[in-house]
Amino acid sequence: MKWNAIRDTFKHAFAVPGSEPLSSEEEALLERLAAFVVRRRLSAPAAFFLTSLKPLNYVGSQAMWVLQPLAELFVAPEEFLKAQRLLERRESMELLVQRIEQLQQSQAEQRKTEGKQKG
Numbered sequence: 001m002k003w004n005a006i007r008d009t010f011k012h013a014f015a016v017p018g019s020e021p022l023s024s025e026e027e028a029l030l031e032r033l034a035a036f037v038v039r040r041r042l043s044a045p046a047a048f049f050l051t052s053l054k055p056l057n058y059v060g061s062q063a064m065w066v067l068q069p070l071a072e073l074f075v076a077p078e079e080f081l082k083a084q085r086l087l088e089r090r091e092s093m094e095l096l097v098q099r100i101e102q103l104q105q106s107q108a109e110q111r112k113t114e115g116k117q118k119g
């Protein structure tokens with residue numbers, strides 16, 4: 001009986017709260033980041049890198065606080081803060097990888113279509 005009470009007390013001690021859907025600003029930021037990667041043809045390395053670091057995305061978002069003064073020399077402070085907050089969300093890395101893959105696929109199909117029209 002006592003163990004049940006203890007178990008019930010700590011049942012949600014380490015539960016991660018359910019995440020809310022991305023805001024339109026966050027979706028736009030993901031879109032810009034994915035487009036940046038795809039334009040530079042870094043889709044495969046970026047997907048590999050982001051997937052391998054997925055468990056550390058929250059730690060990375062906290063490290064961004066340390067780098068904020070330096071980063072603001074190159075990036076608008078508002079954009080940097082949005083990116084930092086987005087990285088705090090567990091699903092953000094996976095969403096970014098999915099968006100990179102979608103853009104890469106559509107770009108490959110577009111090139112294929114243009115190649116057929118020329119040939």
